[in-house]
Amino acid sequence: MNLASTPRSSEIKYSTTEVPAFRDEYILVVDDDWMNREVIEAYLQTAGYRVLTANSGVKALEIAAQEVPSLVILDVNMPGMNGYELCSRLKSDPLTRLTPVMVVTALEADPDKLKAIEAGADAFLTKPFNSLIMMTQVKSLLRIRRLHDEVESRNALLRKVLNRYVNEDITEVILSDPDRHLQLGGESRMITVFFADIRGFTSFAEAQPAKQVVSVLNRIFSELTPIVFKYRGTLDKYVGDEIMGFFGAPVASEYDAINAVRMAVEMQQVFAELQRSLTAPSIKNLGLGIGIHTGEAAVGNVGSQRLMSYTVIGDTVNTASRLQQQAQGGHIVITESTYQQVRDYVEVQALSSLHLAGKSEPVHAYRLLRLK
Known part of the structure:
Protein backbone atom coordinates (compact mmCIF):
# COMPACT_ATOMS: atom_id res chain seq x y z
CA MET A 1 0.00 0.00 0.00
CA ASN A 163 0.54 23.81 49.99
CA ARG A 164 2.75 25.52 52.55
CA TYR A 165 -0.12 27.86 53.36
CA VAL A 166 -3.38 26.05 52.62
CA ASN A 167 -4.99 22.63 52.45
CA GLU A 168 -4.35 20.73 49.19
CA ASP A 169 -8.03 20.92 48.23
CA ILE A 170 -7.94 24.70 48.56
CA THR A 171 -4.80 24.79 46.41
CA GLU A 172 -6.74 23.16 43.58
CA VAL A 173 -9.50 25.76 43.92
CA ILE A 174 -6.93 28.54 43.67
CA LEU A 175 -5.30 27.00 40.59
CA SER A 176 -8.68 26.55 38.92
CA ASP A 177 -9.07 30.36 38.84
CA PRO A 178 -5.63 31.94 39.38
CA ASP A 179 -6.66 35.28 37.87
CA ARG A 180 -9.08 35.69 40.74
CA HIS A 181 -7.05 34.30 43.60
CA LEU A 182 -3.50 35.36 42.70
CA GLN A 183 -3.99 39.05 41.92
CA LEU A 184 -3.59 42.07 44.17
CA GLY A 185 -6.84 43.10 45.80
CA GLY A 186 -9.26 41.99 48.43
CA GLU A 187 -12.85 41.59 49.49
CA SER A 188 -14.91 41.61 52.65
CA ARG A 189 -15.48 38.12 54.02
CA MET A 190 -16.88 36.53 57.16
CA ILE A 191 -13.93 34.66 58.62
CA THR A 192 -12.70 33.05 61.81
CA VAL A 193 -9.22 34.18 62.86
CA PHE A 194 -6.96 32.43 65.36
CA PHE A 195 -3.71 33.26 67.08
CA ALA A 196 -1.71 30.56 68.88
CA ASP A 197 1.13 31.80 71.06
CA ILE A 198 3.73 29.82 72.99
CA ARG A 199 3.57 31.06 76.57
CA GLY A 200 6.90 31.31 78.40
CA PHE A 201 8.97 31.09 75.23
CA THR A 202 10.74 34.41 75.80
CA SER A 203 12.15 33.17 79.11
CA PHE A 204 12.99 29.83 77.52
CA ALA A 205 14.89 31.59 74.72
CA GLU A 206 16.91 33.64 77.20
CA ALA A 207 18.07 30.52 79.05
CA GLN A 208 18.93 28.29 76.09
CA PRO A 209 21.54 28.39 73.29
CA ALA A 210 20.20 30.01 70.13
CA LYS A 211 20.58 26.79 68.15
CA GLN A 212 18.40 24.88 70.60
CA VAL A 213 15.82 27.68 70.68
CA VAL A 214 15.41 27.56 66.92
CA SER A 215 15.34 23.76 66.94
CA VAL A 216 12.57 23.62 69.54
CA LEU A 217 10.53 26.35 67.83
CA ASN A 218 10.78 24.61 64.46
CA ARG A 219 9.78 21.31 66.05
CA ILE A 220 6.70 22.90 67.62
CA PHE A 221 5.68 24.69 64.42
CA SER A 222 6.27 21.53 62.38
CA GLU A 223 3.81 19.65 64.59
CA LEU A 224 1.17 22.38 64.85
CA THR A 225 1.07 23.68 61.28
CA PRO A 226 -0.28 20.50 59.63
CA ILE A 227 -3.24 20.67 62.01
CA VAL A 228 -4.23 24.00 60.44
CA PHE A 229 -4.33 22.35 57.02
CA LYS A 230 -6.08 19.26 58.34
CA TYR A 231 -9.09 21.39 59.26
CA ARG A 232 -8.94 23.40 55.99
CA GLY A 233 -7.51 26.54 57.54
CA THR A 234 -5.19 29.05 55.88
CA LEU A 235 -1.81 29.73 57.45
CA ASP A 236 -1.19 33.47 57.41
CA LYS A 237 2.16 33.87 59.11
CA TYR A 238 4.55 33.03 61.92
CA VAL A 239 5.26 35.99 64.19
CA GLY A 240 8.08 35.12 66.56
CA ASP A 241 6.70 32.26 68.64
CA GLU A 242 3.14 32.78 67.39
CA ILE A 243 1.06 31.23 64.61
CA MET A 244 -1.66 33.25 62.91
CA GLY A 245 -4.23 31.80 60.54
CA PHE A 246 -7.84 31.98 59.50
CA PHE A 247 -10.81 30.02 58.20
CA GLY A 248 -13.29 31.16 55.53
CA ALA A 249 -10.95 32.27 52.76
CA PRO A 250 -10.06 31.70 50.03
CA VAL A 251 -12.70 28.97 50.34
CA ALA A 252 -15.57 29.40 52.78
CA SER A 253 -17.54 26.70 54.56
CA GLU A 254 -20.42 26.63 57.01
CA TYR A 255 -18.08 24.70 59.30
CA ASP A 256 -15.30 27.31 59.44
CA ALA A 257 -15.85 28.28 63.08
CA ILE A 258 -16.15 24.73 64.40
CA ASN A 259 -13.17 23.66 62.29
CA ALA A 260 -11.14 26.42 63.93
CA VAL A 261 -12.20 25.23 67.38
CA ARG A 262 -11.43 21.59 66.59
CA MET A 263 -8.05 22.65 65.26
CA ALA A 264 -7.32 24.51 68.49
CA VAL A 265 -8.26 21.51 70.63
CA GLU A 266 -5.98 19.22 68.64
CA MET A 267 -3.19 21.79 68.80
CA GLN A 268 -3.37 21.74 72.59
CA GLN A 269 -3.28 17.95 72.63
CA VAL A 270 -0.27 17.79 70.30
CA PHE A 271 1.54 20.52 72.22
CA ALA A 272 1.09 18.58 75.47
CA GLU A 273 2.51 15.46 73.82
CA LEU A 274 5.47 17.48 72.57
CA GLN A 275 6.23 18.71 76.07
CA ARG A 276 6.42 15.10 77.24
CA SER A 277 8.71 14.08 74.38
CA LEU A 278 11.17 17.00 74.32
CA THR A 279 14.15 16.65 76.63
CA ALA A 280 14.95 20.25 77.62
CA PRO A 281 13.81 20.63 81.26
CA SER A 282 12.54 24.19 80.78
CA ILE A 283 10.21 23.02 77.99
CA LYS A 284 7.83 21.90 80.72
CA ASN A 285 7.26 25.56 81.63
CA LEU A 286 5.88 26.40 78.19
CA GLY A 287 2.21 26.55 77.31
CA LEU A 288 0.04 27.29 74.30
CA GLY A 289 -2.54 30.08 74.48
CA ILE A 290 -5.08 30.31 71.65
CA GLY A 291 -7.58 33.05 70.84
CA ILE A 292 -10.36 32.70 68.24
CA HIS A 293 -12.72 35.36 66.91
CA THR A 294 -15.28 35.39 64.09
CA GLY A 295 -16.21 38.51 62.16
CA GLU A 296 -15.90 40.48 58.94
CA ALA A 297 -12.47 41.32 57.58
CA ALA A 298 -10.79 42.39 54.39
CA VAL A 299 -9.20 39.33 52.80
CA GLY A 300 -6.89 39.30 49.80
CA ASN A 301 -3.43 39.72 48.36
CA VAL A 302 -1.62 42.71 49.86
CA GLY A 303 1.71 44.08 48.68
CA SER A 304 3.04 44.61 45.17
CA GLN A 305 3.14 42.70 41.92
CA ARG A 306 6.63 41.53 42.84
CA LEU A 307 5.87 40.45 46.39
CA MET A 308 2.43 39.90 47.85
CA SER A 309 0.94 38.18 50.85
CA TYR A 310 -2.50 36.59 51.16
CA THR A 311 -3.72 37.92 54.47
CA VAL A 312 -6.58 39.38 56.50
CA ILE A 313 -6.87 42.95 57.73
CA GLY A 314 -9.29 44.64 60.08
CA ASP A 315 -10.71 44.83 63.56
CA THR A 316 -11.54 41.11 63.51
CA VAL A 317 -7.84 40.32 63.33
CA ASN A 318 -6.97 42.77 66.09
CA THR A 319 -9.67 41.34 68.34
CA ALA A 320 -8.41 37.77 67.85
CA SER A 321 -4.86 38.89 68.61
CA ARG A 322 -5.84 40.75 71.78
CA LEU A 323 -8.01 37.82 72.85
CA GLN A 324 -5.11 35.41 72.51
CA GLN A 325 -3.14 37.59 74.93
CA GLN A 326 -5.79 36.82 77.54
CA ALA A 327 -5.48 33.05 77.12
CA GLN A 328 -3.28 31.26 79.64
CA GLY A 329 -1.06 28.39 78.61
CA GLY A 330 -3.23 25.40 77.76
CA HIS A 331 -6.36 27.54 77.33
CA ILE A 332 -8.52 28.31 74.30
CA VAL A 333 -10.55 31.53 74.47
CA ILE A 334 -13.32 32.34 71.98
CA THR A 335 -15.51 35.40 71.52
CA GLU A 336 -19.29 35.55 71.61
CA SER A 337 -19.50 35.61 67.80
CA THR A 338 -17.53 32.38 67.54
CA TYR A 339 -19.43 30.78 70.40
CA GLN A 340 -22.79 31.41 68.72
CA GLN A 341 -21.62 29.35 65.72
CA VAL A 342 -20.24 26.43 67.73
CA ARG A 343 -22.43 26.35 70.85
CA ASP A 344 -24.01 23.01 69.90
CA TYR A 345 -20.60 21.34 69.73
CA VAL A 346 -18.72 22.66 72.75
CA GLU A 347 -18.76 23.09 76.49
CA VAL A 348 -17.48 26.44 77.72
CA GLN A 349 -16.93 28.55 80.79
CA ALA A 350 -18.12 32.14 80.54
CA LEU A 351 -15.42 34.67 81.40
CA SER A 352 -15.81 38.13 82.82
CA SER A 353 -16.13 40.77 80.12
CA LEU A 354 -12.67 41.49 78.78
CA HIS A 355 -11.36 44.99 78.20
CA LEU A 356 -9.10 44.52 75.18
CA ALA A 357 -6.62 47.12 73.99
CA GLY A 358 -8.05 49.15 71.14
CA LYS A 359 -11.65 48.17 71.91
CA SER A 360 -14.02 50.80 73.27
CA GLU A 361 -16.50 48.20 74.53
CA PRO A 362 -15.82 45.13 76.67
CA VAL A 363 -15.72 41.82 74.82
CA HIS A 364 -17.76 38.83 75.95
CA ALA A 365 -15.58 35.72 75.85
CA TYR A 366 -15.57 32.07 76.85
CA ARG A 367 -12.94 29.55 77.77
CA LEU A 368 -13.40 26.38 75.76
CA LEU A 369 -13.50 23.39 78.09
CA ARG A 370 -14.09 20.50 75.73
CA LEU A 371 -15.82 19.33 72.58
CA LYS A 372 -19.12 17.53 73.01
Whole structure:
Protein backbone atom coordinates (compact mmCIF):
# COMPACT_ATOMS: atom_id res chain seq x y z
CA MET A 1 0.00 0.00 0.00
CA ASN A 2 1.44 3.40 -0.94
CA LEU A 3 1.00 5.60 2.11
CA ALA A 4 3.15 8.54 1.10
CA SER A 5 2.98 10.77 -1.92
CA THR A 6 6.57 11.97 -1.49
CA PRO A 7 9.93 10.20 -2.00
CA ARG A 8 11.04 7.50 0.43
CA SER A 9 12.25 8.64 3.82
CA SER A 10 15.82 7.59 3.05
CA GLU A 11 15.84 10.12 0.22
CA ILE A 12 14.72 13.04 2.39
CA LYS A 13 17.00 14.88 4.77
CA TYR A 14 15.29 16.60 7.73
CA SER A 15 17.15 19.08 9.87
CA THR A 16 17.12 17.83 13.44
CA THR A 17 18.03 21.34 14.62
CA GLU A 18 14.71 22.89 13.59
CA VAL A 19 12.74 21.31 16.43
CA PRO A 20 15.21 19.21 18.41
CA ALA A 21 13.80 16.10 20.04
CA PHE A 22 14.01 16.30 23.83
CA ARG A 23 15.98 13.52 25.48
CA ASP A 24 12.98 11.81 27.07
CA GLU A 25 10.59 12.31 24.16
CA TYR A 26 9.41 9.48 21.99
CA ILE A 27 6.66 8.95 19.43
CA LEU A 28 4.45 5.87 19.57
CA VAL A 29 3.30 4.60 16.16
CA VAL A 30 0.34 2.19 16.23
CA ASP A 31 -0.79 0.24 13.16
CA ASP A 32 -1.59 -3.41 12.52
CA ASP A 33 0.07 -3.17 9.07
CA TRP A 34 3.84 -3.62 9.44
CA MET A 35 4.59 -1.73 6.23
CA ASN A 36 2.65 1.33 7.37
CA ARG A 37 4.48 1.27 10.70
CA GLU A 38 7.88 1.04 9.06
CA VAL A 39 7.21 3.87 6.61
CA ILE A 40 6.12 6.29 9.34
CA GLU A 41 8.89 5.11 11.66
CA ALA A 42 11.50 5.72 8.97
CA TYR A 43 10.37 9.30 8.37
CA LEU A 44 10.40 10.07 12.09
CA GLN A 45 13.77 8.45 12.79
CA THR A 46 15.33 10.28 9.86
CA ALA A 47 14.17 13.52 11.50
CA GLY A 48 15.89 12.52 14.74
CA TYR A 49 12.93 11.30 16.80
CA ARG A 50 12.94 8.24 19.03
CA VAL A 51 10.16 5.89 17.93
CA LEU A 52 8.39 2.90 19.45
CA THR A 53 5.83 0.87 17.53
CA ALA A 54 2.83 -1.30 18.38
CA ASN A 55 0.77 -3.58 16.16
CA SER A 56 -2.43 -3.29 18.21
CA GLY A 57 -4.31 -1.01 20.55
CA VAL A 58 -3.73 -3.35 23.49
CA LYS A 59 0.03 -3.37 22.91
CA ALA A 60 0.02 0.42 22.56
CA LEU A 61 -1.64 0.82 25.96
CA GLU A 62 0.93 -1.49 27.53
CA ILE A 63 3.79 0.57 26.11
CA ALA A 64 2.18 3.87 27.14
CA ALA A 65 1.66 2.58 30.69
CA GLN A 66 5.38 1.83 31.00
CA GLU A 67 6.59 5.10 29.45
CA VAL A 68 4.24 7.95 28.57
CA PRO A 69 4.67 8.91 24.90
CA SER A 70 5.10 12.50 23.76
CA LEU A 71 2.94 11.86 20.70
CA VAL A 72 0.85 8.96 19.41
CA ILE A 73 0.29 8.35 15.70
CA LEU A 74 -2.35 5.67 15.19
CA ASP A 75 -4.33 4.06 12.42
CA VAL A 76 -8.12 4.02 12.68
CA ASN A 77 -8.85 0.66 11.07
CA MET A 78 -7.31 -2.00 13.28
CA PRO A 79 -8.77 -5.36 14.37
CA GLY A 80 -9.88 -5.67 17.98
CA MET A 81 -9.43 -2.26 19.52
CA ASN A 82 -9.78 0.27 16.70
CA GLY A 83 -8.16 3.69 16.59
CA TYR A 84 -11.20 5.51 17.97
CA GLU A 85 -11.31 3.34 21.08
CA LEU A 86 -7.55 3.55 21.57
CA CYS A 87 -7.65 7.33 21.29
CA SER A 88 -10.50 7.52 23.78
CA ARG A 89 -8.65 5.23 26.22
CA LEU A 90 -5.50 7.35 25.99
CA LYS A 91 -7.40 10.58 26.57
CA SER A 92 -9.28 9.20 29.57
CA ASP A 93 -6.11 8.04 31.33
CA PRO A 94 -4.63 10.74 33.63
CA LEU A 95 -1.12 9.71 32.56
CA THR A 96 -1.73 10.20 28.83
CA ARG A 97 -4.62 12.67 28.69
CA LEU A 98 -2.31 15.48 27.54
CA THR A 99 -0.48 13.33 24.98
CA PRO A 100 -1.37 14.56 21.47
CA VAL A 101 -2.90 11.96 19.15
CA MET A 102 -2.63 12.04 15.37
CA VAL A 103 -5.12 9.82 13.56
CA VAL A 104 -4.09 8.29 10.23
CA THR A 105 -7.05 7.26 8.09
CA ALA A 106 -8.18 6.68 4.55
CA LEU A 107 -11.66 7.83 5.58
CA GLU A 108 -12.39 11.38 4.50
CA ALA A 109 -16.09 11.64 5.38
CA ASP A 110 -16.98 14.28 7.96
CA PRO A 111 -18.75 11.78 10.27
CA ASP A 112 -15.51 9.78 10.53
CA LYS A 113 -13.52 12.90 11.41
CA LEU A 114 -16.19 13.93 13.90
CA LYS A 115 -15.96 10.52 15.53
CA ALA A 116 -12.20 10.93 15.85
CA ILE A 117 -12.60 14.41 17.34
CA GLU A 118 -15.10 13.10 19.87
CA ALA A 119 -12.56 10.42 20.82
CA GLY A 120 -10.02 13.18 21.50
CA ALA A 121 -7.90 13.26 18.32
CA ASP A 122 -5.70 16.34 17.96
CA ALA A 123 -4.78 16.01 14.27
CA PHE A 124 -5.59 14.00 11.12
CA LEU A 125 -3.47 12.51 8.38
CA THR A 126 -5.30 11.21 5.33
CA LYS A 127 -3.89 8.35 3.26
CA PRO A 128 -2.01 8.60 1.01
CA PHE A 129 -0.30 11.26 3.09
CA ASN A 130 2.25 13.92 2.30
CA SER A 131 5.28 13.30 4.51
CA LEU A 132 6.11 16.99 4.74
CA ILE A 133 2.62 17.69 6.08
CA MET A 134 3.02 14.83 8.55
CA MET A 135 6.35 16.14 9.82
CA THR A 136 4.96 19.67 10.15
CA GLN A 137 2.07 18.33 12.22
CA VAL A 138 4.46 16.27 14.33
CA LYS A 139 6.54 19.35 15.14
CA SER A 140 3.43 21.37 15.95
CA LEU A 141 1.93 18.71 18.22
CA LEU A 142 5.20 18.18 20.07
CA ARG A 143 5.52 21.92 20.56
CA ILE A 144 2.03 21.96 22.09
CA ARG A 145 2.94 19.02 24.31
CA ARG A 146 6.04 20.82 25.54
CA LEU A 147 3.95 23.88 26.37
CA HIS A 148 1.55 21.64 28.32
CA ASP A 149 4.51 20.14 30.18
CA GLU A 150 5.84 23.60 30.97
CA VAL A 151 2.46 24.69 32.35
CA GLU A 152 2.19 21.49 34.40
CA SER A 153 5.70 22.03 35.74
CA ARG A 154 4.88 25.58 36.79
CA ASN A 155 1.62 24.45 38.35
CA ALA A 156 3.48 21.76 40.27
CA LEU A 157 5.84 24.39 41.64
CA LEU A 158 2.91 26.65 42.47
CA ARG A 159 1.14 23.76 44.21
CA LYS A 160 4.24 23.14 46.28
CA VAL A 161 4.33 26.79 47.34
CA LEU A 162 0.59 27.05 48.01
CA ASN A 163 0.54 23.81 49.99
CA ARG A 164 2.75 25.52 52.55
CA TYR A 165 -0.12 27.86 53.36
CA VAL A 166 -3.38 26.05 52.62
CA ASN A 167 -4.99 22.63 52.45
CA GLU A 168 -4.35 20.73 49.19
CA ASP A 169 -8.03 20.92 48.23
CA ILE A 170 -7.94 24.70 48.56
CA THR A 171 -4.80 24.79 46.41
CA GLU A 172 -6.74 23.16 43.58
CA VAL A 173 -9.50 25.76 43.92
CA ILE A 174 -6.93 28.54 43.67
CA LEU A 175 -5.30 27.00 40.59
CA SER A 176 -8.68 26.55 38.92
CA ASP A 177 -9.07 30.36 38.84
CA PRO A 178 -5.63 31.94 39.38
CA ASP A 179 -6.66 35.28 37.87
CA ARG A 180 -9.08 35.69 40.74
CA HIS A 181 -7.05 34.30 43.60
CA LEU A 182 -3.50 35.36 42.70
CA GLN A 183 -3.99 39.05 41.92
CA LEU A 184 -3.59 42.07 44.17
CA GLY A 185 -6.84 43.10 45.80
CA GLY A 186 -9.26 41.99 48.43
CA GLU A 187 -12.85 41.59 49.49
CA SER A 188 -14.91 41.61 52.65
CA ARG A 189 -15.48 38.12 54.02
CA MET A 190 -16.88 36.53 57.16
CA ILE A 191 -13.93 34.66 58.62
CA THR A 192 -12.70 33.05 61.81
CA VAL A 193 -9.22 34.18 62.86
CA PHE A 194 -6.96 32.43 65.36
CA PHE A 195 -3.71 33.26 67.08
CA ALA A 196 -1.71 30.56 68.88
CA ASP A 197 1.13 31.80 71.06
CA ILE A 198 3.73 29.82 72.99
CA ARG A 199 3.57 31.06 76.57
CA GLY A 200 6.90 31.31 78.40
CA PHE A 201 8.97 31.09 75.23
CA THR A 202 10.74 34.41 75.80
CA SER A 203 12.15 33.17 79.11
CA PHE A 204 12.99 29.83 77.52
CA ALA A 205 14.89 31.59 74.72
CA GLU A 206 16.91 33.64 77.20
CA ALA A 207 18.07 30.52 79.05
CA GLN A 208 18.93 28.29 76.09
CA PRO A 209 21.54 28.39 73.29
CA ALA A 210 20.20 30.01 70.13
CA LYS A 211 20.58 26.79 68.15
CA GLN A 212 18.40 24.88 70.60
CA VAL A 213 15.82 27.68 70.68
CA VAL A 214 15.41 27.56 66.92
CA SER A 215 15.34 23.76 66.94
CA VAL A 216 12.57 23.62 69.54
CA LEU A 217 10.53 26.35 67.83
CA ASN A 218 10.78 24.61 64.46
CA ARG A 219 9.78 21.31 66.05
CA ILE A 220 6.70 22.90 67.62
CA PHE A 221 5.68 24.69 64.42
CA SER A 222 6.27 21.53 62.38
CA GLU A 223 3.81 19.65 64.59
CA LEU A 224 1.17 22.38 64.85
CA THR A 225 1.07 23.68 61.28
CA PRO A 226 -0.28 20.50 59.63
CA ILE A 227 -3.24 20.67 62.01
CA VAL A 228 -4.23 24.00 60.44
CA PHE A 229 -4.33 22.35 57.02
CA LYS A 230 -6.08 19.26 58.34
CA TYR A 231 -9.09 21.39 59.26
CA ARG A 232 -8.94 23.40 55.99
CA GLY A 233 -7.51 26.54 57.54
CA THR A 234 -5.19 29.05 55.88
CA LEU A 235 -1.81 29.73 57.45
CA ASP A 236 -1.19 33.47 57.41
CA LYS A 237 2.16 33.87 59.11
CA TYR A 238 4.55 33.03 61.92
CA VAL A 239 5.26 35.99 64.19
CA GLY A 240 8.08 35.12 66.56
CA ASP A 241 6.70 32.26 68.64
CA GLU A 242 3.14 32.78 67.39
CA ILE A 243 1.06 31.23 64.61
CA MET A 244 -1.66 33.25 62.91
CA GLY A 245 -4.23 31.80 60.54
CA PHE A 246 -7.84 31.98 59.50
CA PHE A 247 -10.81 30.02 58.20
CA GLY A 248 -13.29 31.16 55.53
CA ALA A 249 -10.95 32.27 52.76
CA PRO A 250 -10.06 31.70 50.03
CA VAL A 251 -12.70 28.97 50.34
CA ALA A 252 -15.57 29.40 52.78
CA SER A 253 -17.54 26.70 54.56
CA GLU A 254 -20.42 26.63 57.01
CA TYR A 255 -18.08 24.70 59.30
CA ASP A 256 -15.30 27.31 59.44
CA ALA A 257 -15.85 28.28 63.08
CA ILE A 258 -16.15 24.73 64.40
CA ASN A 259 -13.17 23.66 62.29
CA ALA A 260 -11.14 26.42 63.93
CA VAL A 261 -12.20 25.23 67.38
CA ARG A 262 -11.43 21.59 66.59
CA MET A 263 -8.05 22.65 65.26
CA ALA A 264 -7.32 24.51 68.49
CA VAL A 265 -8.26 21.51 70.63
CA GLU A 266 -5.98 19.22 68.64
CA MET A 267 -3.19 21.79 68.80
CA GLN A 268 -3.37 21.74 72.59
CA GLN A 269 -3.28 17.95 72.63
CA VAL A 270 -0.27 17.79 70.30
CA PHE A 271 1.54 20.52 72.22
CA ALA A 272 1.09 18.58 75.47
CA GLU A 273 2.51 15.46 73.82
CA LEU A 274 5.47 17.48 72.57
CA GLN A 275 6.23 18.71 76.07
CA ARG A 276 6.42 15.10 77.24
CA SER A 277 8.71 14.08 74.38
CA LEU A 278 11.17 17.00 74.32
CA THR A 279 14.15 16.65 76.63
CA ALA A 280 14.95 20.25 77.62
CA PRO A 281 13.81 20.63 81.26
CA SER A 282 12.54 24.19 80.78
CA ILE A 283 10.21 23.02 77.99
CA LYS A 284 7.83 21.90 80.72
CA ASN A 285 7.26 25.56 81.63
CA LEU A 286 5.88 26.40 78.19
CA GLY A 287 2.21 26.55 77.31
CA LEU A 288 0.04 27.29 74.30
CA GLY A 289 -2.54 30.08 74.48
CA ILE A 290 -5.08 30.31 71.65
CA GLY A 291 -7.58 33.05 70.84
CA ILE A 292 -10.36 32.70 68.24
CA HIS A 293 -12.72 35.36 66.91
CA THR A 294 -15.28 35.39 64.09
CA GLY A 295 -16.21 38.51 62.16
CA GLU A 296 -15.90 40.48 58.94
CA ALA A 297 -12.47 41.32 57.58
CA ALA A 298 -10.79 42.39 54.39
CA VAL A 299 -9.20 39.33 52.80
CA GLY A 300 -6.89 39.30 49.80
CA ASN A 301 -3.43 39.72 48.36
CA VAL A 302 -1.62 42.71 49.86
CA GLY A 303 1.71 44.08 48.68
CA SER A 304 3.04 44.61 45.17
CA GLN A 305 3.14 42.70 41.92
CA ARG A 306 6.63 41.53 42.84
CA LEU A 307 5.87 40.45 46.39
CA MET A 308 2.43 39.90 47.85
CA SER A 309 0.94 38.18 50.85
CA TYR A 310 -2.50 36.59 51.16
CA THR A 311 -3.72 37.92 54.47
CA VAL A 312 -6.58 39.38 56.50
CA ILE A 313 -6.87 42.95 57.73
CA GLY A 314 -9.29 44.64 60.08
CA ASP A 315 -10.71 44.83 63.56
CA THR A 316 -11.54 41.11 63.51
CA VAL A 317 -7.84 40.32 63.33
CA ASN A 318 -6.97 42.77 66.09
CA THR A 319 -9.67 41.34 68.34
CA ALA A 320 -8.41 37.77 67.85
CA SER A 321 -4.86 38.89 68.61
CA ARG A 322 -5.84 40.75 71.78
CA LEU A 323 -8.01 37.82 72.85
CA GLN A 324 -5.11 35.41 72.51
CA GLN A 325 -3.14 37.59 74.93
CA GLN A 326 -5.79 36.82 77.54
CA ALA A 327 -5.48 33.05 77.12
CA GLN A 328 -3.28 31.26 79.64
CA GLY A 329 -1.06 28.39 78.61
CA GLY A 330 -3.23 25.40 77.76
CA HIS A 331 -6.36 27.54 77.33
CA ILE A 332 -8.52 28.31 74.30
CA VAL A 333 -10.55 31.53 74.47
CA ILE A 334 -13.32 32.34 71.98
CA THR A 335 -15.51 35.40 71.52
CA GLU A 336 -19.29 35.55 71.61
CA SER A 337 -19.50 35.61 67.80
CA THR A 338 -17.53 32.38 67.54
CA TYR A 339 -19.43 30.78 70.40
CA GLN A 340 -22.79 31.41 68.72
CA GLN A 341 -21.62 29.35 65.72
CA VAL A 342 -20.24 26.43 67.73
CA ARG A 343 -22.43 26.35 70.85
CA ASP A 344 -24.01 23.01 69.90
CA TYR A 345 -20.60 21.34 69.73
CA VAL A 346 -18.72 22.66 72.75
CA GLU A 347 -18.76 23.09 76.49
CA VAL A 348 -17.48 26.44 77.72
CA GLN A 349 -16.93 28.55 80.79
CA ALA A 350 -18.12 32.14 80.54
CA LEU A 351 -15.42 34.67 81.40
CA SER A 352 -15.81 38.13 82.82
CA SER A 353 -16.13 40.77 80.12
CA LEU A 354 -12.67 41.49 78.78
CA HIS A 355 -11.36 44.99 78.20
CA LEU A 356 -9.10 44.52 75.18
CA ALA A 357 -6.62 47.12 73.99
CA GLY A 358 -8.05 49.15 71.14
CA LYS A 359 -11.65 48.17 71.91
CA SER A 360 -14.02 50.80 73.27
CA GLU A 361 -16.50 48.20 74.53
CA PRO A 362 -15.82 45.13 76.67
CA VAL A 363 -15.72 41.82 74.82
CA HIS A 364 -17.76 38.83 75.95
CA ALA A 365 -15.58 35.72 75.85
CA TYR A 366 -15.57 32.07 76.85
CA ARG A 367 -12.94 29.55 77.77
CA LEU A 368 -13.40 26.38 75.76
CA LEU A 369 -13.50 23.39 78.09
CA ARG A 370 -14.09 20.50 75.73
CA LEU A 371 -15.82 19.33 72.58
CA LYS A 372 -19.12 17.53 73.01
